Amino acid sequence: MDDLKNEIDWSRYEAVLFDLDGVLTATAKIHSICWKRMFDAFLKRRAAERNESFEPFDADQDYKAYVDGRLRYDGVRFFLASRGIELPEGAVDDPPERETVCGLGNRKDAMVGEILAAEQVDVFEGSIRLVRWLLQQGIRTAVVSASKNCPAVLQAAGIAEMFEQRIDGHVAEALCLPGKPAPDTYLKAAEILGIAPEKAVVVEDAISGVQAGRAGGFGLVIGVDRHGDAERLADHGADIVVKDLGELVPETANPQEF
Known part of the structure; x- marks a missing residue:
């Protein structure tokens, strides 16, 4: 499965939908x-x-x-x-x-x-490198989080402007969307972006999150193994599991450009 990360054809996807805690920020x-x-x-x-x-x-x-x-x-x-x-x-x-x-x-x-x-909110630098590279390629980004603290965390981490849309606990409550492992919050993010699920990627570190991505019929589900759960993430819906999202930035990319 790890070899597949080098074979991602990013041109197939129009958006990447990121979980927040444990994926973008070290707040889990x-x-x-x-x-x-x-x-x-x-x-x-x-x-x-x-x-x-x-x-x-x-x-x-x-x-x-x-x-x-x-x-x-x-x-x-x-x-x-x-x-x-x-x-x-x-x-x-x-x-x-x-x-x-x-x-x-x-x-x-x-x-x-x-x-x-x-306390200061820390980010995973590899994740932010990937987000910057995706934006450089014209691929849209959104955050899908169960947390009602999502806006505050994004602002404290200084990354709020990197994401076009946000579906968080407040939005889910207002729209009566069931939480993960139901796919509804991810599907709503794709709907708001105007992108079909099969053209979008879900990035998650939680079992319930990869389950949501798989249930929603998304084109690719990426699991981030922060806790030694690579096998479980794969078993529950992740197509690819990585330790750090920076691994997914193409080796040919110039880091000075993003």
Whole structure:
């Protein structure tokens, strides 16, 4: 599969649709940390109230299986269901201290916001090199992210102007689009760009993301292996898996031009 990265005929594609966290920006770790802090506090308090043993949120396995790449409230629902826990749905404006699906999701989002306000947002340089090269070739770009922090992250990273369209958690909520692994957010991005899915490329680091790309019938699905998941990404829909998107910039390209 790795050899295929050198055989991509980019002239076949008119747009590339990028996930954000873990693909363009090194913010996936922030989300993982905040999910763990939020869920561990909730689970510890619940276990104490019920005189049960405390089983913490696994920042590796639970994160990948239930929340990575998903819309925030979907992540809460999927993880709670894995533990057999039922909570009221609540409302999107529930305060963070309210123990509802939305309240827990908002609690996690508040934690992310605090970290983003205090820390610099780093980008993956190889990813940005690829974006610049694609733009130089006249290939359009968009960001498709489950995060409602997407606009702030793009601005903080200084890369917002590199993407023509953005479908994020706010847009998905407003348009009632189901999150990944459903393909709807990616399909909406392609629709807004006026490009058929088979003429577009999806780039993802999450299992749910490559599943979305495959389900949407996109022309090419590229998996970015940030966590040693190359085989799983391929098994769930990635046509090509790379460690760094910079690998996809043609060797003949002049780096000084982009």
